[in-house]
Structure formats: C-alpha cells, structure tokens
Amino acid sequence: MRRREYWILILPSIFVMFGLLLIPIYRTIEWSLKDVNYGEAGTFVGLDNYVRALTDPRFGSSVLFTVGLTLSVMVVVIVLGYILAVLVNNLGKMRPLVLGIILISYVIPNVVGATMFSWLFDGNFGGVANVVIGWFTDHDVLWFTETWPNRIMVGLNIVWAMLPFSMLILLAGLQGVPREIIEAAKIDGAGTMGRHLHIILPSIRGMVGFVAIITIMDVLRVFDNLIPLAPNAVLNGNETIALYTYNMAFQDGGQELGLGSVINVLTILIMLVMLIPFIRNTMKEAKSA
Amino acid sequence: MTAAAEAIIKGPRQLREKRRRNARPKAQPMMSGLFLAIVCVAMLAPFIWTLLSVTKPTDVAFANPPVLAYEPTAQAFVDLWQTTNFYQYLINTGIVAVGSTIVALVIGLPAAYALARAPGYVSAILLILALVFRSLPRFAVVLPMYELSRQLGIHDTTFALGAALVAINQPFSIWLLRNFFVKLPEQIDEAAMIDGCSRFQALRRVIIPMMGPGILTAGVFMFLFAFQEYLTPLILTDTKAQTVPLFIATQLGQTLPMLQQAGAAAILLTGLVVLFAFIAQKYLVAGLSDGAGK
Numbered sequence: 001m002r003r004r005e006y007w008i009l010i011l012p013s014i015f016v017m018f019g020l021l022l023i024p025i026y027r028t029i030e031w032s033l034k035d036v037n038y039g040e041a042g043t044f045v046g047l048d049n050y051v052r053a054l055t056d057p058r059f060g061s062s063v064l065f066t067v068g069l070t071l072s073v074m075v076v077v078i079v080l081g082y083i084l085a086v087l088v089n090n091l092g093k094m095r096p097l098v099l100g101i102i103l104i105s106y107v108i109p110n111v112v113g114a115t116m117f118s119w120l121f122d123g124n125f126g127g128v129a130n131v132v133i134g135w136f137t138d139h140d141v142l143w144f145t146e147t148w149p150n151r152i153m154v155g156l157n158i159v160w161a162m163l164p165f166s167m168l169i170l171l172a173g174l175q176g177v178p179r180e181i182i183e184a185a186k187i188d189g190a191g192t193m194g195r196h197l198h199i200i201l202p203s204i205r206g207m208v209g210f211v212a213i214i215t216i217m218d219v220l221r222v223f224d225n226l227i228p229l230a231p232n233a234v235l236n237g238n239e240t241i242a243l244y245t246y247n248m249a250f251q252d253g254g255q256e257l258g259l260g261s262v263i264n265v266l267t268i269l270i271m272l273v274m275l276i277p278f279i280r281n282t283m284k285e286a287k288s289a
Numbered sequence: 290m291t292a293a294a295e296a297i298i299k300g301p302r303q304l305r306e307k308r309r310r311n312a313r314p315k316a317q318p319m320m321s322g323l324f325l326a327i328v329c330v331a332m333l334a335p336f337i338w339t340l341l342s343v344t345k346p347t348d349v350a351f352a353n354p355p356v357l358a359y360e361p362t363a364q365a366f367v368d369l370w371q372t373t374n375f376y377q378y379l380i381n382t383g384i385v386a387v388g389s390t391i392v393a394l395v396i397g398l399p400a401a402y403a404l405a406r407a408p409g410y411v412s413a414i415l416l417i418l419a420l421v422f423r424s425l426p427r428f429a430v431v432l433p434m435y436e437l438s439r440q441l442g443i444h445d446t447t448f449a450l451g452a453a454l455v456a457i458n459q460p461f462s463i464w465l466l467r468n469f470f471v472k473l474p475e476q477i478d479e480a481a482m483i484d485g486c487s488r489f490q491a492l493r494r495v496i497i498p499m500m501g502p503g504i505l506t507a508g509v510f511m512f513l514f515a516f517q518e519y520l521t522p523l524i525l526t527d528t529k530a531q532t533v534p535l536f537i538a539t540q541l542g543q544t545l546p547m548l549q550q551a552g553a554a555a556i557l558l559t560g561l562v563v564l565f566a567f568i569a570q571k572y573l574v575a576g577l578s579d580g581a582g583k
Binding site for chain 1: 293296297298299300301318321324325328329331332333334335336338339342350351352353354355356396397399400402403404406407411413415416417418419420421422424425426427428429430431432433434435436437439440452453455456457459460463488489492513516517518519520524533534535537538541545548551552555558559562563565566567570573574577578
C-alpha cells in the first residue's frame with residue numbers, strides 16, 4: 001500500500017482519537033496539577049493535589065473497597081461462569097432458550113439493570129428479598145443503609161451483570177476442546193473432576209485469562225451500578241474509585257476538580273501497567289506480520 | 290465467522306441428535322437441570338418483579354409485604370407516555386445510538402483496513418494507543434469534554450453526545466474491524482486492482498461488500514454500547530438531550546407513582562433491547578467469542 005493511501009485511510013480515525021481522546025487526557029493531566037474549576041485557567045499547585053489525594057482516608061477506603069469487590073466478583077464470575085458453560089454445553093434443544101435468558105442482563109444498560117435489581121431488595125417495592133430471607137430467619141436486613149448487606153447486594157448485582165459474558169466466552173472455549181481428548185481421558189480412567197481440572201481447564205486457560213482481565217478492568221471502573229444500589233455509598237464506605245472521582249470532580253459544581261483529575265491520572269497509570277502483556281503481544285504480532 | 294456463532298448458540302449436532310435416541314433422564318442431568326432452572330429464575334427475577342410492580346394499581350404497588358393478587362393495569366405505561374417526555378428521550382437515545390454507530394463505521398472502516406493491510410511500526414503504535422484508549426477511565430475524557438462542550442455552546446445536545454460516543458467507541462471498533470480484515474486474504478485486493486480498480490475502489494466495491502457480517506457485528510456492538518451508556522450522557526447532557534437510561538436513573542429520587550413510571554420505562558427499554566439482541570444474536574455471539582480468540 002502506498003504511503004499516501006495509508007494516511008488518507010487512517011487520518012479521519014486518528015483525527016477523532018487524538019482530538020477527542022488524547023487532548024482531553026492532556027487536559028486531565030493539566031487539571032491534576034492545578035487548583036482549578038471548569039472553564040478557568042486555574043493556578044499551578046505542583047503535586048499538592050496528589051499529596052492530598054493519597055492522604056485522603058476516603059480515597060484509601062474507596063481503593064480498598066474497589067479492589068476487594070473486583071477480586072471477589074472475578075472469582076465468583078469465573079467459577080460460576082465455568083459451571084454454567086459446562087451445563088449449557090451439555091444441553092440439547094433447550095440450549096438457545098437458556099442461553100438467551102442468561103444473556104438478557106448483559107445487553108440491557110447497566111444502570112437500568114441495577115435499578116430493577118435494587119427493587120428486589122427495596123422495602124418500598126415490597127422487599128421480596130427480605131420476604132424470602134424471612135422464611136429462614138427473623139432477621140430483617142437493611143440492604144441500603146448497612147455497610148455489609150449493601151456490599152453483598154452490590155456484588156450480587158455486578159455478578160448478575162457480568163456472568164453472561166464470562167459464561168459465553170468460556171462456552172466458546174469449551175466448544176474448541178476436541179472431544180477425542182476428553183474421550184481418551186475417560187478411557188484412561190479420569191473422573192469427572194479430574195477431566196475438568198487436568199484436561200479441559202488447561203486447554204481453555206487463555207479464555208479464563210481473558211475473562212479475568214476484562215472482569216478486572218470492568219469492575220475497577222464500576223460506577224453506573226452504584227447510583228441506584230448504593231445511595232449511601234459515602235456513609236457506608238462503599239464508594240468505588242470512579243464514584244469517588246465523580247463526587248470530587250463533578251458533584252456540587254466540581255469544587256475538587258484537581259483532586260478528581262489526580263485519581264484519573266493514577267487510574268490511567270495502573271491500567272497501563274496491567275496492559276503491558278497485551279502491548280507486548282501487539283508489538284510482536286505487528287513485527288512478525 | 291457466523292457459522293461458529295451458530296454452533297455456540299445451538300450446540301454441536303451430535304449432541305442434539307444423541308439426546309433424541311436415549312431420552313431416559315438420569316439423576317445427574319436432573320440435578321444440573323434443576324440448577325440451570327434456578328439460575329434462569331435468578332437472572333430473570335429483577336425483570337419479573339419490575340413487571341409485576343408496574344402492572345399493579347398504584348395503591349398496592351408499594352405494599353410491604355407485597356400483594357400478589359391484583360387486577361393488572363397498564364396505567365403506569367399510559368402515565369409514562371402522557372406525563373413525561375419519555376418518547377423524546379427514546380428518540381434522543383435512538384438518534385445518538387444510530388448516528389454514532391454510522392459515523393464510527395464510516396471513520397473506522399478505512400482505518401481498520403489500512404491497519405490490517407499495512408503492518409509496521411506506525412500501525413503497531415496506533416493499535417497499542419487504541420488498546421490504551423479503550424481501557425481509560427471514562428471520567429478522564431468525559432470531564433474535559435464537558436468543559437469543551439460548554440465553551441463551544443453545544444452542551445446538552447445530541448450532537449455533542451454522539452460525537453463523544455464516536456470517539457469513545459473508536460478504539461474498540463478499529464480493533465474489531467481490523468481483526469475481521471486480517472482474515473480476508475490479500476489476494477482479493479490484488480485481483481480487484483489488477484482488474485483496474487484503484488485502492489479505494491477496491492475497498493468500496495469489493496472488500497467492504499465481502500465484509501458484511503464483520504461490519505454488522507461491529508455495528509451491533511457500537512449500537513449496543515451507545516444505547517447502554519449512562520456515564521457520558523450524565524455529564525454531557527442536562528434536560529434536552531437526555532437519554533432513556535439517564536431518565537430512569539433520575540426518576541429514582543422521585544415520589545412513588547413516578548417510580549412506577551420509571552419501572553414502566555425500564556420494562557419498555559428492556560423489551561426493545563432484548564428484541565434487538567434476538568434479531569442480532571448471531572452477530573453478538575460472533576463478536577463476543579471473536580474477542581476472546583486473541
């Protein structure tokens with residue numbers, strides 16, 4: 001391909017990405033070094049915002065909550081997703097129906113799904129969750145005002161929203177495992193558990209890794225789900241990093257825009273570190289092609 | 290590509306046929322069937338409960354413990370249509386989703402083609418940049434966009450929201466489309482150009498028509514992403530250009546009858562999205578499983 005052709009084809013996309021993504025990121029970095037509000041030039045304060053962010057206990061607890069949430073959701077989503085994928089893979093005629101039902105929570109907007117999810121727990125909507133719990137104990141759970149019940153509800157909702165993705169990717173992986181290998185293991189006397197642990201899981205480990213990395217990235221930036229599910233997030237210590245950024249940099253006129261921008265910059269740095277293996281892969285692929 | 294998706298949706302043929310021959314249920318399939326049934330009910334529970342809540346008459350809709358025997362009514366849907374600007378928000382959402390998908394494809398297709406056909410350092414760097422852009426914290430780009438849109442006087446317009454979504458989804462779309470172009474043999478381009486096409490004519494008349502399923506897949510995802518977006522319209526719109534997800538979320542702080550309308554809106558939106566996903570299921574599954582192939 002001629003050089004001129006290459007640039008004509010690629011320029012519109014570069015123009016959009018640089019103009020509407022790279023310049024905003026530059027602005028965010030600039031804000032992180034300033035005492036500033038929207039539309040103002042602001043005053044340069046050096047690393048002052050960084051010091052304030054890193055010493056803010058509220059930021060610390062939001063990091064802890066987000067990381068804990070990410071790890072627990074990731075484990076549940078992978079284990080449950082794998083079990084579901086195996087079961088769905090053994091289905092016959094019912095398969096498209098079951099697959100369709102499971103995929104619904106993936107295609108609807110997160111915030112809408114979380115809204116409907118919250119009504120299962122909301123006393124104003126009849127509190128179905130507490131009715132069910134009431135069959136077993138007398139304890140009345142306060143899902144929105146107590147820290148741990150709220151955490152569990154948020155976690156359940158994110159699992160509900162991310163499970164379809166995990167199941168579908170792992171299902172696609174299972175589809176690629178040759179039946180002969182499984183049959184051979186059966187003849188060699190491997191039990192059900194052994195077949196899964198030593199034959200199937202190792203051959204789809206790429207898929208498991210992919211689900212893990214996407215889940216981590218998605219849960220680390222959870223924001224939408226908390227709007228309906230955690231109205232008392234700040235009080236309960238259930239603020240995620242993204243919600244903390246929003247509360248600092250946009251709520252009530254964005255008085256702490258500099259501080260919020262610091263969180264954005266730090267998040268970008270963490271994401272870059274996590275992307276290193278993918279960046280290396282892309283480099284290798286581009287060189288070999 | 291879509292053949293693989295079909296296999297994922299319907300399952301391998303032997304399995305479908307084997308079942309018919311020995312239909313006697315065993316204990317283990319019974320257990321797994323029960324487990325799957327419970328999972329399905331749990332996945333559907335929020336929709337079922339919302340549907341029940343919005344079809345109840347307002348005086349029993351919020352009773353605790355819940356009332357299950359009631360005369361169903363569609364009043365919440367009527368109120369939603371008559372007393373709120375729901376249809377306006379629905380139109381906004383549609384315009385933004387369709388518009389940003391088309392523009393993103395028009396911009397992304399040529400770029401993805403060039404990235405697939407001309408590997409080298411420039412392409413590698415661009416693909417890596419796209420990968421980085423794709424995983425950015427959303428606020429890092431949307432908050433500066435907010436400032437910019439106010440300065441340009443386009444805050445709270447579907448145009449600003451659409452433009453933002455084109456940019457935000459561009460990295461994803463060029464990656465996905467590039468992976469489809471890579472699978473198409475380069476000889477096709479060469480044959481077309483030997484027959485007298487220029488590079489651009491070859492792309493427009495020969496290659497893009499052959500990319501049909503790939504373009505549809507990318508389009509389905511960009512449409513869905515734009516439709517689902519909450520954070521971006523939350524920052525970039527106010528009242529005029531509001532979208533449906535945003536409308537539903539802002540109804541939450543309101544009084545109880547308005548909550549029922551929010552529920553009705555949620556049910557309508559779910560219905561629309563599920564219908565769309567049902568029509569586009571092949572492309573959805575193909576795109577998802579292809580993303581994992583890397």
